[in-house]
Amino acid sequence: MxxxxxxxxxxxxxxxxxxxxxxxxxxxxxxxxxxxxxxxxxxxxxxxxWKDDEQYVAGSILLFYDHHHTDVLQELINIQHDMHHAIMATTHFHLDHHNCLELIVVKGKSGELRKFSDQLISIKGVKYGKFTVAPVEDTLA
The missing domain is CATH 1.10.1220 (Arc Repressor Mutant)
Incomplete structure (x- = not known):
């Protein structure tokens, strides 16, 4: 640096x-x-x-969802398995009998991660989702 x-x-x-x-x-x-x-x-x-789809970033995807909603867990798992190369870690919290909070730490090209995040957030049963990133390269001193 x-x-x-x-x-x-x-x-x-x-x-x-x-x-x-x-x-x-x-x-x-x-x-x-x-x-x-x-x-x-x-x-x-x-x-x-983020507008540069080739920018290399690290970030997180936060999902709040009702795990009782039909097929929400299976859809989340399927999409995540397709993007296993970009996922660094996941953490799952049981908030109450119905609601879960999941945090997925990701790294990769911003365009690919944005599409991944959009897929997860748009699943029926996901009540709230947010994608946050920071550039991996140390260009913003």
Missing amino acids: SKSTLKRFGVSMDEKLLKEFDQMISSKGYENRSEAVRDMVRDALVKQS
């Missing part, structure tokens, strides 16, 4: 917006505005990188 140099720049902002921003960063525990802005820029760049 190469050492990067910090560069300064100024940002003009409406007073009301700045006050709301300061309240938000304080509630999240940032020590200063620069840290918050850096995180926001990194997040925007990661989201932009």
